Amino acid sequence: MDEKEAGAARLHVAGDLTIGAEVALDEGQAHYLRNVLRLTPGARVALFNGRDGEAAAELQTLGKKSGSARVLSQTRPQTPEPDLWLLFAPLKRARVDFIAEKATELGVSRLAPVITRRTQGGRVPTDRLAAIAVEAAEQCERLSIPEVAEPVSLVDLPADWPAERRLIICDETGGGGPIASVLADLAPGPLAVLIGPEGGFAPGELETLTDIPLVTRVSLGPRILRADTAAVAVLSVVQSLLGDWRSLLPRSSQPS
Amino acid sequence: MDEKEAGAARLHVAGDLTIGAEVALDEGQAHYLRNVLRLTPGARVALFNGRDGEAAAELQTLGKKSGSARVLSQTRPQTPEPDLWLLFAPLKRARVDFIAEKATELGVSRLAPVITRRTQGGRVPTDRLAAIAVEAAEQCERLSIPEVAEPVSLVDLPADWPAERRLIICDETGGGGPIASVLADLAPGPLAVLIGPEGGFAPGELETLTDIPLVTRVSLGPRILRADTAAVAVLSVVQSLLGDWRSLLPRSSQPS
Known part of the structure; x- marks a missing residue:
């Protein structure tokens, strides 16, 4: 602090x-x-x-x-916060801590670690991520704390997936359209974004998600982004085009 | 590495x-x-x-x-890279290193430290930032390295400012419109984005920039973003709406 x-x-x-x-x-x-x-x-x-x-x-x-x-x-007064989940593969300590801090500042409601075939590292430090999320929420003037979920395997995601929530996949293999034009065509509704591990998803791995009803693949441009960069990038673009960055809300706690 | x-x-x-x-x-x-x-x-x-x-x-x-x-x-083949400058106030070591890495991945052509009234820290480690930029460029498959400029004071910016380059200011004081709608109205041309220091610009400080012909203030939503978060956020939204994330470029060096 x-x-x-x-x-x-x-x-x-x-x-x-x-x-x-x-x-x-x-x-x-x-x-x-x-x-x-x-x-x-x-x-x-x-x-x-x-x-x-x-x-x-x-x-x-x-x-x-x-x-x-x-x-x-x-x-x-309490105001509704965005309903936006971030699904991410665990990374090395500094980068996963960074994701927890930045995602909280960017208004994520749920931080959900997802184990992929190429996920590096062992135990996911959910307690530490939750503490980082609290501190970031205090600092960024949020009125809520994002939930930190227990890790699940990518292959198990479809079983419990809420049908009305759209999953936006950052697809470094080139399977997605340019993010701004893809997002412009989406209907309103709850969202989740999924970031792959360092090294990307394994071949065919994303096919296990075809049982999720609403899936959209997006591209984040011609350069290879690290997983933590991709997380901040996609959340920023989603908030600017579909989320609560579209209107100017008064900040009553703003320093006068 | x-x-x-x-x-x-x-x-x-x-x-x-x-x-x-x-x-x-x-x-x-x-x-x-x-x-x-x-x-x-x-x-x-x-x-x-x-x-x-x-x-x-x-x-x-x-x-x-x-x-x-x-x-x-x-x-x-060599291809043109985006013409996009990032102007940022120096921060503590981990956060300024982070900005150099992320801005390189996000396609910035020039990293320009700017000294503001509330800038913390002493000497700007331009050599270290340049080394970080080289490593990030190697990793993200860029074909160029961003230039790391020598620090200048905010008050001295207008004197050497290229008239055709638009300066986008991330204005945490609420003086800017929602970033997506503001960017949608801009004419094409070279861009620079300016991020304030931790704690924001001092009162009246941005008035010193009125001699720059093309200035646009934007807001990044209702939460207070740390300076490093704001840097990644604004670069991501600029690239998605105005930059090279709009089209899908082939990556010939993509792993096959």
Whole structure:
């Protein structure tokens, strides 16, 4: 959290944000407020929980292991976040951490690790990815935290796939059309994007997804993008053409 | 270079790629081919120099300090790359390195550090950024290397600005329209995009750019993006709507 600016404390909490309520802060938050931001009881912080919008609160207690803040007022109502999933093959640590951070900033609602035939690395650190997503949500002024799903194998995706959700596949083998023109033709609806592993999908591997009703393959241009670059690229283009970058929403928490 | 796959050796060189020519490899390349990929003379590599397309070559010598490869044939002709500049305020090491890598993959022709009032950090490591750009170009199958410019102050930008180049400013203060609809209205021409520092531009700072003839402000949605996220996001949307992601180009060097 070293890049946060002092005074910009914004924390994700579990408790309800009813006015007057005293909300518990965990050990990491207490440490951050006390030792990094050097705040003391009486200081103002912003809180969100994914349900009650954003609230202004006042620090009540700040110990070594915990703290608390009293809710003063609601500063933003809860608004719907985009319904956009990112399916990605696990990568090396720095690159998968990067995907969790960037996808959260770009408004993804679900981070879903997918094991492909060429997936590198062992266990998927879902706990670490969830912590990164919380921190990124606090920093980017989201009102929700993306869910981090347990890893599933690519071949098992069709079995549980919700029929109404379109799967956009970034197909480095050239099987997709240019992304902007392909997206322009899509009907509205929930979306998921799938990024392949470093080295791409194995030959024939994407054929296992033909049982998913709505599948669209897109190309991200003539250069070979790393998997983490492709994730940020496709999410940015999707949000700009189909998502919540199309209108200018007021940011009531914007610094004045 | 630890993420490259064995057998995918693709190197940027200085020498001409005339068929039959023996092209010099530097110490880093010799080390990489010998100790990482474990190649020996006789092995095939791909070479490019930014002028002569891409060539297949055969390793001739491979010593501790240098090596050489003989050009066998041209495998791709030189094609024009996008004319797209990225202007960015220097950031902490990991994030500025990330920008150099991603911008290269996304087809930027010039990486230009810009010092703003809120720019953090000291000296801009242009040598390191150039090395990262070379490695990213080798990996993403580009035929050119982006230029890394010396840092300039934001206030000095208008003095040397080429009048025909449009400057797209990612304006986190809400002064820009939604990026997709703004870009849809632009006439063709050379482009530059400008990303602010962490913490944004200082109040009034962008007013110093009013002497640049073609300036367009865009918004990247309702969430606060980190500067490195914003760089990748805006380049991806620009390439998808105005750049070389709009058509499907054959990749003759694609693995068959």
